[in-house]
Amino acid sequence: MIKPMLLQYAKNNLPFDDPNCITELKLDGIRLIVSNMESLRLYTKNTDATDKYPELHDAPLEKGTVLDGELIVTDEQGKPDFEACNARFKSKKLKHQVTFCAFDILMYRGIDVTGLPLHRRKELLEESFEETPYYTRVRPVTGSATQYFDIVKQYGLEGIVIKKKQSKYEVGTRSWSWVKVINWKESEVFITGYNKKDFSWLIGVKEGNKIRPMGTMEHGITKEARVLAWPILRRSKISENNQFIFVEPLLKCRVKFRDYYKSGLMRIPVFQGFLT
Known part of the structure; x- marks a missing residue:
């Protein structure tokens, strides 16, 4: 199992604009590592969840790829539904369709890329797979993080994540290079x-x-x-x-x-x- 890089809370839970950072939508689901090394494995923070999501087994990934992202279930309005996602985690008999939303890449064609800056890893992530109904990517939002957070609040979404463009992927570390702003x-x-x-x-x-x-x-x-x-x-x-x-x-x-x-x-x- 690979321990994911974790986020800090932004100071005073306030968004900020910084040209050296990117902004992403924080998706309300379950953190998931998808590893396609010797075989395809799915890992939450604490468990091997491979058997829980058979629809993710047909992954559009080359061997030697490891992705980090969020597993979500969407409601009728297309918003992430954490309660439905959690229910599906507990029982694969439920029919809730899951989608894996990749926001980072750790291994690319068998090469460890965690030491590369985030902006470069984002480029490799774009090259790593073709999107399907079950696999998609989280892309950075251009413009003001502060203004984007206002939009997130208007739509009742969970929040945003602000990440330093030059940040390395710090396995198993709660890092100040990634901070979350929650729509409490x-x-x-x-x-x-x-x-x-x-x-x-x-x-x-x-x-x-x-x-x-x-x-x-x-x-x-x-x-x-x-x-x-x-x-x-x-x-x-x-x-x-x-x-x-x-x-x-x-x-x-x-x-x-x-x-x-x-x-x-x-x-x-x-x-x-x-x-x-």
Whole structure:
């Protein structure tokens, strides 16, 4: 397995314009390495996924080619659907069509090209295969990254990636040469419970006289936030089960999150601070 090069978050999650960088659309799917060395293999960050995607086995790649990219499933509007992509990963019996979107090349005709600058690897990527319904390329966007991010937000897409043109491919490294800017959504929620075994909180939003559950929040909760919340959570207990203590919705906080699941729950809510 090849460990992919990973991204950092852009400072303050803000896009920036730099003539020494390229900009790409960040696709909301599953990171995938496609290797056609001795045989075709498909690798996620943690698993050999070759058997999960038989439609990708007829790859338009010469022997000696290794590509990095994102595996996506698109919805009826043509937007990447992470939930459908994740469901397909768990069960190949589902009929969701996947597409591999290549954005980098690591091996070209049996030669390791990770040490070449990104702009040159992009040229080799263009030469490495003919596109099919299952294999396509992610191409850089010309013009302003800041303006492009505004368009991404308008269409409700995941975000953008800004990459240095001269960057090498740093295998298994989270590098500042590639940074992501995420189109976070924001909301105000109430804390409705907490996990007995870790530091996660249950959250919900008020609808009339009721609280609608929005899922579990694990990210962004600092030690200081837990210390501030604990006296109120402890004295506002309503009930419990094997996993959670349920509390009155007395604490309100601000969160950011990626999107909504089809169930209506928030995807990856991140604590931002308490509200008075």
